Amino acid sequence: MMKAHILILLVLVAPLYAETFYTVRTSIDLESENGKSINISKEDNYIISIIKNEGWQYRVNILDSSGTKVLFKNYKVSKKWFNIGAQPVVSTGGVPLKSEANYLSKNPSNGKQPSREITECIVVVDVNFYSSVTKKIEAGQILINSDLKESIKRVFRQMAKWKFPMKSVFPIAKYGWNDELSMVNNNTSAYNYREVTGGGRLSWHALGRAIDINPQQNPYIKNGKILPKNGAYKPGQPGTLDRNHPVVKLFLREGWSWGGNWRSLKDYQHFEIPGLKQNRKKQGPYCES
Numbered sequence: 334m335m336k337a338h339i340l341i342l343l344v345l346v347a348p349l350y351a352e353t354f355y356t357v358r359t360s361i362d363l364e365s366e367n368g369k370s371i372n373i374s375k376e377d378n379y380i381i382s383i384i385k386n387e388g389w390q391y392r393v394n395i396l397d398s399s400g401t402k403v404l405f406k407n408y409k410v411s412k413k414w415f416n417i418g419a420q421p422v423v424s425t426g427g428v429p430l431k432s433e434a435n436y437l438s439k440n441p442s443n444g445k446q447p448s449r450e451i452t453e454c455i456v457v458v459d460v461n462f463y464s465s466v467t468k469k470i471e472a473g474q475i476l477i478n479s480d481l482k483e484s485i486k487r488v489f490r491q492m493a494k495w496k497f498p499m500k501s502v503f504p505i506a507k508y509g510w511n512d513e514l515s516m517v518n519n520n521t522s523a524y525n526y527r528e529v530t531g532g533g534r535l536s537w538h539a540l541g542r543a544i545d546i547n548p549q550q551n552p553y554i555k556n557g558k559i560l561p562k563n564g565a566y567k568p569g570q571p572g573t574l575d576r577n578h579p580v581v582k583l584f585l586r587e588g589w590s591w592g593g594n595w596r597s598l599k600d601y602q603h604f605e606i607p608g609l610k611q612n613r614k615k616q617g618p619y620c621e622s
């Protein structure tokens with residue numbers, strides 16, 4: 334009797350946390366139960382969720398771009414097709430995020446629209462990190478300039494090995510592109526289309542050339558003003574960076590500069606690899622690779 338109960342519980346719970354979402358990279362053919370077929374492509378901005386593994390094919394649901402509403406239920410797709418045309422976008426605890434297209438649209442918090450030349454340089458990098466919440470390796474995503482993709486992959490691989498704790502690694506779109514909200518939540522993120530404080534020039538974040546790590550523990554401090562407002566800098570605490578920290582040394586070796594070394598202000602969360610000066614005045618080229 335006891336065994337039967339445990340078995341039922343496992344069956345019910347397993348699919349909930351195992352869910353992974355995929356975005357379409359090229360074009361995928363799908364077939365419904367009654368033989369009706371549809372073709373979806375990158376332009377549709379749909380998110381695919383696998384509901385069942387059936388040997389040489391998958392059963393999938395097609396969701397809207399926010400990953401919350403099911404548009405097409407129970408379609409079949411050949412695994413071969415799927416492996417070529419789909420890319421995992423989310424597996425962080427099954428929290429639905431948005432498709433790549435949504436990450437790169439107009440920034441609703443400031444109304445600024447990045448040019449196509451800029452967004453073409455931004456890529457989604459799936460990373461693993463050691464979660465300060467679950468104490469396990471979790472999946473996250475970083476939006477970064479294609480020039481810096483390999484460097485970000487190396488840095489995250491090493492940080493995960495060291496079990497450097499991070500709370501979350503979500504693209505800023507999860508927080509409605511609101512930097513303050515992302516920072517207050519101690520979220521690690523990179524690309525955000527915005528100008529520097531005070532306006533005029535683009536921030537290196539706008540070009541995917543800067544990343545903020547654990548902002549609440551590694552705040553921005555200028556003339557006694559601290560950002561985010563719940564920020565507290567306590568060197569020596571797990572997840573907190575200082576000049577002797579192996580994570581800071583790792584970034585420096587990769588060619589990044591660290592905001593903790595700046596003199597006029599301290600931005601302990603911030604690392605950047607600047608591009609061409611003209612980029613900040615909205616002149617390309619924005620990416621080289």
Ligand SMILES: [Zn+2]
Nearest residue numbers: 543544545603
């Ligand atoms: Zn920053």
